[in-house]
Amino acid sequence: MTDMSDELVKFIFDGLPVRGLLVRLGSSWQDVLARRALAGDAFPPEVRALLGEMAAAGVLMQSNIKFNGALVLQMYGDGPVKLAVAEVQPDLAFRVTAKVVGAVPAGARLEALLNVHGQGRCAITLDPKDKLPGQVPYQGVVALHGDQREPLQALAEVLEHYMLQSEQLDTKLILAANDQVAAGLLIQRMPVQGMGNVQGTSGARNEDEIGINEAYNRIAMLAATLTADELLTLTPDTVLRRLFWEEPVRLLTPQDGPHAPHTPRFECSCSRERVGSMLKSLGRDEVDSIITEQGRVEIGCDFCGKKYHFDPVDVGGLFTPVRDQPPGSAVRQ
Numbered sequence: 029m030t031d032m033s034d035e036l037v038k039f040i041f042d043g044l045p046v047r048g049l050l051v052r053l054g055s056s057w058q059d060v061l062a063r064r065a066l067a068g069d070a071f072p073p074e075v076r077a078l079l080g081e082m083a084a085a086g087v088l089m090q091s092n093i094k095f096n097g098a099l100v101l102q103m104y105g106d107g108p109v110k111l112a113v114a115e116v117q118p119d120l121a122f123r124v125t126a127k128v129v130g131a132v133p134a135g136a137r138l139e140a141l142l143n144v145h146g147q148g149r150c151a152i153t154l155d156p157k158d159k160l161p162g163q164v165p166y167q168g169v170v171a172l173h174g175d176q177r178e179p180l181q182a183l184a185e186v187l188e189h190y191m192l193q194s195e196q197l198d199t200k201l202i203l204a205a206n207d208q209v210a211a212g213l214l215i216q217r218m219p220v221q222g223m224g225n226v227q228g229t230s231g232a233r234n235e236d237e238i239g240i241n242e243a244y245n246r247i248a249m250l251a252a253t254l255t256a257d258e259l260l261t262l263t264p265d266t267v268l269r270r271l272f273w274e275e276p277v278r279l280l281t282p283q284d285g286p287h288a289p290h291t292p293r294f295e296c297s298c299s300r301e302r303v304g305s306m307l308k309s310l311g312r313d314e315v316d317s318i319i320t321e322q323g324r325v326e327i328g329c330d331f332c333g334k335k336y337h338f339d340p341v342d343v344g345g346l347f348t349p350v351r352d353q354p355p356g357s358a359v360r361q
């Protein structure tokens with residue numbers, strides 16, 4: 029029987045400038061798919077696989093940076109998938125959704141899903157939790173093709189490109205997802221430190237090291253032998269033992285860091301208040317016309333499938349002028 033736990037393990041290779049992360053989303057991923065199916069709006073299998081890989085990649089990337097805010101991985105497409113989103117919080121709570129228009133060809137990969145006319149893009153946004161006034165989120169964008177303009181078929185290749193461009197670090201990424209498990213393995217060359225810094229040349233050294241670090245290349249090649257089936261069915265311990273049995277791999281335990289590691293989990297941040305303010309932004313006339321037509325307003329959350337209902341009385345409350353509301357809810361003029 030397949031292990032359904034949600035797990036993230038971090039590891040290093042003793043004495044080598046290489047680190048890694050392995051994530052396995054089991055019950056949390058099934059929860060995501062079950063909610064969507066329950067809402068009567070299940071995604072086609074090809075889109076489910078893409079979203080699973082995005083969730084796993086998002087968790088890996090969020091765990092790999094020191095950043096207090098949401099990491100949002102977005103794919104903008106010109107095929108049947110118009111948008112696919114994975115959002116991961118610093119505590120590894122994640123949610124995903126997609127906007128699909130029209131039929132998805134059976135077996136479709138990135139090109140057929142998102143990049144039919146070469147206009148597909150992948151954006152990685154780091155949205156700080158406590159934004160300073162005027163501060164805008166950091167965003168990096170990459171196209172869905174390789175150096176020779178060849179269309180890429182795998183999300184992992186797109187993200188490897190992104191990380192090489194944005195961090196100047198070699199990265200090997202293996203991603204896979206089915207309806208039971210979404211999983212990923214990330215191997216990354218660590219930035220040059222120590223002597224490089226002493227000589228004041230660490231930046232230059234990092235760029236110089238791209239593609240030529242022997243230990244990284246060897247470990248990345250071993251990682252590349254991991255099959256989707258192995259990644260999806262074996263426990264993280266077994267995967268690491270099988271791949272790196274000749275390497276000095278060492279799991280980082282909670283005692284190795286100041287913070288206990290988080291366990292990835294599904295969580296949606298939608299709320300009745302947020303849906304209410306969205307309705308307010310539509311304007312009273314628009315909302316009233318929905319009430320006239322349908323008797324009430326029903327808004328479903330795209331991420332978790334939860335349905336929010338607003339009857340005429342609720343809508344009246346939404347649009348009550350601020351001065352008529354109880355003290356404490358007033359906004360500054």
Ligand SMILES: [Zn+2]
Nearest residue numbers: 296298329332
């Ligand atoms: Zn929700």
